Amino acid sequence: MIERWGLRLARWLDRRRELGGVDESLGAAMRLLGVTRFRAPQLEIVLAALRGESLLFVSATGSGKSLCFQVPILLARGCGFVISPLKALMSQQVADLVMKKVPGTFINGDLAPQEKEIRYQLLRDGAIKFMYCTPERFDPSMVRQAEVEEITRARPAYLVVDEAHCIDRWGNDFRPNYSKLGAVRKILGSPPVLAFTATAGVESQRRILESLGVPKARVVVTGVNRPNIKLARLDNVKDEERYRVTKYLLEAMPGGRAMLFVPTVKTGRQVQDGLRLLGLELPFFHATFGTVNDRDMLLGRFTGRISPPANVVICTNAFGMGLDLPNVRLVVHWQHPASVEDYLQEFGRAGRDGNPSVAVLFTGMKDEGLLRFMAEKTVELADIDAFVARSSSTSGKPSRLRSAPWQSGSRNGSSRGRPVSDERDSAATGAIGCAWITSSIGQSAFLPRHRK
Helix, strand or coil: CHHHHHHHHHHHHCCCCCCCCCCCHHHHHHHHCCCCCCCCCHHHHHHHHHCCCCEEEECCCCCCHHHHHHHHHHHCCCCEEEECCCHHHHHHHHHHHHHCCCCEEECCCCCCHHHHHHHHHHHHCCCCCEEEECHHHHCCCCCCHHHHHHHHCCCCCEEEECCCHHHHHHCCCCCHHHHHHHHHHHHCCCCCEEEEECCCCHHHHHHHHHHHCCCCCEEEECCCCCCCEEEEEECCCCHHHHHHHHHHHHHHCCCCEEEEECCCHHHHHHHHHHHHHCCCCCCEECCCCCCHHHHHHHHHHHHCCCCCCCCEEEECCCCCCCCCCCCEEEEEECCCCCCHHHHHHHHCCCCCCCCCEEEEEECCCCHHHHHHHHHHHHHHHCCCCHHHHHHHHHHCCCCCHHHCHHHHCCCCCCHHHCCCCCHHHCCCCCCEEEEEEECCCCCEEEEEEECC
16 A cells, blocks of 8 residues: 555656656565665656667666666566576576576576476477577577577566677687677567666767667666775785785684686686685685586575575686676776776675675786787787787787776775775785774775885
8 A cells, every 4th residue: 555655656746757657566576676766766767668779778787777777677568588698697596586486587508408407398388488598599509499499489478688798708709609698689670779887988888888779778877886885906926915905804804705716727726725824714706617517506605595695706707707606795807807898897796785895906017918818819819910919918018007997086985086005005015904984974994004
């Protein structure tokens, strides 16, 4: 009764007449998903989707983008296709839905033929609301023609592209099927497209929408400021000191989870060995780790779905993309990420519950060389002319950390645009201590400081 009267009041106050098609089912969908209220601009996105609009939503990691497509799909007739970049991510997202009694599933190459047939039958029977898959699922050169025909026979109410920056970042070389999603949409009956990402500039937004075949779609952009995350940069810290400060941070961390990002598998194994010498036995997640079941088990332990828990994990940058974990308290980067976009994605995994968290960035003299090597290898694997690779690596050098994104004041969690670590101490290589920093909201966060 209260909900009904609240809806009537909202309609009476709705001068733009955006709530005409909304009824009490909106509240029912929110309760099913465990949500009591929308955050700005979630309601705007949901209402636009319910009107059948295509849109691109660019918002900080942890801002609740998943809710913006989950509610419309729940309220629509039929199902929604969710394009996800990673198999592990699909598994976790479906597990979260199933825990809420929402019918969802995924299909990928790791499933046995009999299991895939069961899931296709559920899709045919209309028993599924959320179908997760990668863009390669629609490519007959990578998937059996019969399976492609099976999945393209469906007529989803929405085509959702999660982590839509992959279209612009990977669509031309690493994963070309991302660039074909516009054609996939037409085959599926041209449903509205709901695309979501944490990182896309104006030109990237344009390329994403053009690739999806909806160049005139609505674009909603919010800020990337995460004031509860304190950013600390430690320059030219030797590996031995990085191990010690990481151990101290993990011991000082007030509960929750921690993620240690490494650029390569080789570096990850070195970090794992170095921390082991200090008494820390930490798992290392990367693309070639164990079997599919091993990777899913580790992901389940980190998310708390499987016991025993693994609250700290060493990982490469793909790990955790799209995971909605509220209590990641610490994110450590063993070296400078490849781009500002990567850094925003990765440190944004911290503090999704709004509580104080810390992101620590170690830097070293060798970072630029490794980043250049990785860029050249990526271009080489993409079969792009070597001249272009050389041009990119010489004229487009990674920026030095003294011009890190948060120094402008627009993307930082520290006060007045300065990194939390003291600039005067950043070059010191003495013993590592630890200081407690009081944040602008009167709470405490922990981060390392060099001691001269």
